[in-house]
Every structure is written in C-alpha cells, then in structure tokens.
Amino acid sequence: MAHCRAIRLLLSIFFWLFFVLSSTVLFLGAVLVWLVTLPFDRDGRVLHLYSCFWAQLYFYVNPLWHLRVDGRERLPWRGPAVLVANHESLGDILVLFGLYRPFKWVSKAENFKLPLIGWNMHLNRYVPLVRGDKVSIAKMMRGCEYWLSRGVPILMFPEGTRSFDGQVKPFKDGAFTLAMKMKCPIIPVVLTGTARTLPKHGLVLEAQSHCHVQVMPPVDPAAFPDVPTLREHVRDLIIAEQARLDSRASAPPGA
Template identity: 75%
Template structure:
C-alpha cells in the first residue's frame, strides 16, 4: 500500500507542478508592474508547496507562532534542517521571504524555474565567490525590507541533532541591524525519504516560530549571537519533542 500510495503521490506531484508553474508565470507577469518584491508570487508558491500537505492524508503539519513573522520589514529567519521536506513545511509559514538555497535546486525543472521567478538566492556550498554573491543578494533583499530564510547548519542533519551553525545569517543580522527570528522544526525528517521515494506510514510535522532576537544586544559579536540562537533552537526542539 505504501508503494502504491507513493507512486500515486509522485505522479500527482509531477502533473500538478506543470500546471502550477504555468500559473506562477501568469502571477509573475500580472503582478510584476506593482509588486517588484514578488510577494504575491511567493505566497502563490506557498500554496503550491502546501498543496502536497493538503492532499496527502498521512502528512500532518502544525504551525505555531506565525504571527511573529513580519509581513514587511527586514529580518533573518533561521531554522534547523532535518530533510528536504523542510522546504515544503516552511512554505506553510505563508509570509513573504526569500530562500537561500543550493544552486543545484535552481536547475530543477519547474520547481527551480519558479525559484528563479521568485528571486530566491542561490549558493554553492564551499565556494567563496558564491558565498560573497549570496551575501550581497541577501543584503539587497534586506535593504528592500524583505526577510530572508536560511538554514545555518548549511546541510541536513543525518541524525536529527542540530549541527554547528555557520556565521552568514548572523553576520547579515548584525550588519543590517535587523532581528534574527529562530524557527524550530520537528518531525520533518519523515516527510521526504532520504534514500528512496517510498513514504513512511505517517508524518506529524511541527513548526514553531520563536520570539525575534535583537542583534544590538550582542555588540557586533557574530559568534556570540550565533551560539545564542543555536542554544535557543536546541532547547526549544528538545521541549517540542518532549511534548510530542
């Protein structure tokens, strides 16, 4: 049954993505004259991603604290990273932001093309020139009052434990004088199988948006801000898992 369900889901994913990308092109073209930041297109993309939760009876998602996210204004959103499914889950925030994502994802048919339309920010991990371009791209969006979202671990955790954070998000927060907003994910590791395409029996994913953290209190110390935010996420993740 799991195999048959998985086949049906991936067929639906492929067919629906074609139609939804055509819809994204229409939204992009119609809103371009009055929505230079592509906020409407991003919200459309949120619906696109969340559709796969709406139609999937074994995936369940609960989002808490969405009201802490700005509709407008610079902010750096940071989340722990458990699986590819984190991307679908975080689109469930339904707030405007720009993703920082691996450059390879932008090459994907339909999904990657939509990422280009949205103006998301590509990154080649370990490539110094790409990191410089990524930071500049994030600075441009933040200067326009558009939040960005990053996974400060840089890659998915293999065992569910929160890995060490990289400095980029926290450097941006301090330089741009905008808040860091921690976001904690649990239960997402089972949404997208890492090795294979067959789904697990059931997924109960949770997203909790925490209180914004003002970088001004860290006197320009990137490492202190980074370590504080990581500690906050680790503690909240443990609390959420205990609640479950």
C-alpha cells in the same frame, strides 16, 4: 507488515504522479502570476505566497502528512528579518512554505536547475549559493543584503546542510553576520517531525509524519557583542525548543 508496505508504496506512486502533474500546471500558474504582478509587485511577494500554496498543496492532499504551525504572527509582512531554521529533511522546504509570509530563500544553486521547481525559484528571485565557493558566498551575502534593504526577510538554514541524525549541527556565521550588519532581528524557527516526510534515499514515503513548526520570538542582534555569541545563543534556543517539542510529542495523552 507486508500489507502496510504495499499501501505505502501505492500511496507513494499516487503522490509522485500527482506531484509531477500538478507541478506542471502550477508552474504555468506561477508564470501567469509573475506576469500579472510584475508591474506593481517588484519584490515578488504575491508570487511567493502563490508558491507557498503550491508547496502546501502536497500536505493538503497527502493523508500521511500533518502540519502544525505556531507563532506565525511573529513574522513580519514587511520589514527586514533573518529567519533561521534547523534542517532535517528535504521536506523542510515544503513545511516552511507553510509560514505563508513573504521571504526569500537561500538555497543550493543546483536546486535552481530543477525542472519546474527550480524555474519557479528563478521567477521568485530566491538567492542561490554554491557551498564552499567564496565567490558564490560573497554574491549570496550581497543578494541577501539587497532584499533586506528592501524590507524583504530572508530564510536560511545556518547548519548549511541537512542533519542526518536529527541533532542540530554547528551553525555557520552568514545569517548572523547579515543580521548584525543590516541591524535586523534574527527569528529562530524550529522544525520537528520533518525527517519522516521525504526520504533521503528512495521515493517510498514513510508512515505518518506529524510536522511542527514553531516560530520563536525575534532576537535583537544589538544585544550581543559579536557574531559568535549571537550565533551560539540562537543555536541554543533552537536546540532547547526542539527538545521541548520532541518531549511533548512523545508524552502520553493527557500527560
């Protein structure tokens, strides 16, 4: 056990050193991509895809992390959609960049203050949110409506914050209100295995993490009478799919 902890500690040190050094270099690359593409890519689609590579690089180089993405073909390259995902870990952000499709994040405003990572979020014009602040929430909704009107999907965590026990928390209305108002589909995205990527407390990485992203079929909000009905339907879909994926992951080989 002590030997395993020592190996994890060593890998964690190398990982975080690589993270800091690579982020410095990759942010400079992001500035260059932003400058070159700004005249013809007003929505920042190319920069977002570059950011996807930046985030996925840490899966490519980390032998402890493995990622599988299914259903990516259900996501639009162009056209409005509201993507909603369950939220277990900070690692969810790295994992969801693995979708490699254009979208704008809705993220906590404090994340935009982070060196390098937060600066890149500003370049990408992701949408900041101060939780519990009515003015910020209204501004966030207007920002999301703007991007949806331009045919750019947005991605939100409808739980509002991370789940500490892996159970899907109650959903907030925002994503579903947007989908109904803008008459665009909701696309549920289910994450499993991400809780073991980046720990909430401490910097030592867990043992191997096998992450799975499942993109589910789009849900048409026009088929529902109101926001609460749509919200609970999508939450039920995510809970059921998460349980199915967890069951499959824990089943013995060949079962």
